[in-house]
Amino acid sequence: MVRNHGKESDAPAPEGSLEQRAYAALRDALIQGGFPPGEKLSIRRIAVALGVSPMPARAALRRLAAERCLDIAPGGAAIVPLITRAEYREITRIRCLLEPEAAATAVPRLTGEEIAVLRAIAAEAKAARSSGDEETYRRGDRLLHQRFFAAAGQPLLLSLIETLWMRRSAIIAQARPLLPARPDKDDHDALIAAAETRDPAAAAEASRSEIERAAAYLMTRLRFPDDPAEPVDGWTTLRRING
Template sequence: MRVTQGTSEASAVSLEDQAFERLRHALMEGIFAPGQKLSIRRVAAALGTSPMPARTALRRLATEQALDVLSSGTAIVPRLTRRAFRELSAIRATLEPMAVAMAAGRIDEGQFAALERMILGGEAARAGNDPEGMLRADRDFLFALYRAAAAPMLYGIIESLWLRRGPMFWDARWIILGRNPTGNQHREVLQALRARDGVTAAAELKAEIEAAADYLLSRMRFADDPDDPEGIVRLRPLSLRKLSGKPTGG
């Protein structure tokens, strides 16, 4: 959890804001694990500040649901239950297509070119077995669209959704990479946006989000999943008989 010191242009931005952004980035990039406790003093030490900026930044993150707070007051990286993940995905499937529809007709040719490059970057990362690069490219693509919507409240809400699920989603990056077919509909979204067809773009994204949620629900473990009692039973007993040259299986 060693995070680097800010850059020189940061001198005009408060330490608190810098800490806030640094922590948001850390949440999105899997630097924190779900369930990890973030103590004010330890975060401050890692950031190289006094506890104050870290303290406020952590509280701010809790307010936007990026972090949870234990009864002791300690901030903790969320571990999502199945139910919470379903809820979060349903909200995403509702709001992100809305943002895409709002972006339709607001994207210029330069932005289209940049978006195309992001798609190519994501595809290259997939082909190169680079799950981190894939997640980043996909995220950059979508957030470029949401920025284009010019709807600051909506953008802020979407950000908080992504922050809350950031750590566990990062943990699932190999699962996502291993999905075949990919389920990625960014090209379809972009094509519809080029045609100024916000309705189709929104529908394509909604379908993508919902299918991806279903896929992850079928592949991941969640915070309240019961220990699988059959898991151990599925370990078949070792065969104690002498090997007779025939494979015994198991």
């Protein structure tokens, strides 16, 4: 937290500060889908959970709200966004532009050592999913993509991608019970193979395919706030009316 005579400053918090640590922890939790849709994030509860005072917790929540990763209720409370079907389509469409670009740009820059690390992360994630450990799989999936995209050397691009991951937090939380049953599970083989063969086009296609397949699966199984109400069973209604 940067202060000026006891007041919060708009200057970025320095690395290692309590505000930066609180922001990083909340950012990680959002990416992992750690909060259900519509949950109100109390400053006091967040401060206690992170072991900081309310001030850095408040600043971190404000920063995430400014980045549109959280919504602000009329009373000023930070809330995990309720993602509509239309917004999820938009998030997916933008991810399909940004993430393939990051993957393709990263491929020529990845060293043999970095590819070996990515291969190991992918193998561990695949083993976790095979054993039914979806949470460990999700952490590995996120780490693999973050490290892969970071190799592109475009921090702004990576930040935009991570912001979209945070914005869809409620979808990940809702989808958690559905993910183990997904038939076409991502095992990252195509992405790793593209890195090993130094094929940017293949890396872009692998990235795009992962996003589109996951979105298609969830779009057919989740209900969204803007979905029409389920049709009324006319026969059941008639029986109720007639006693």
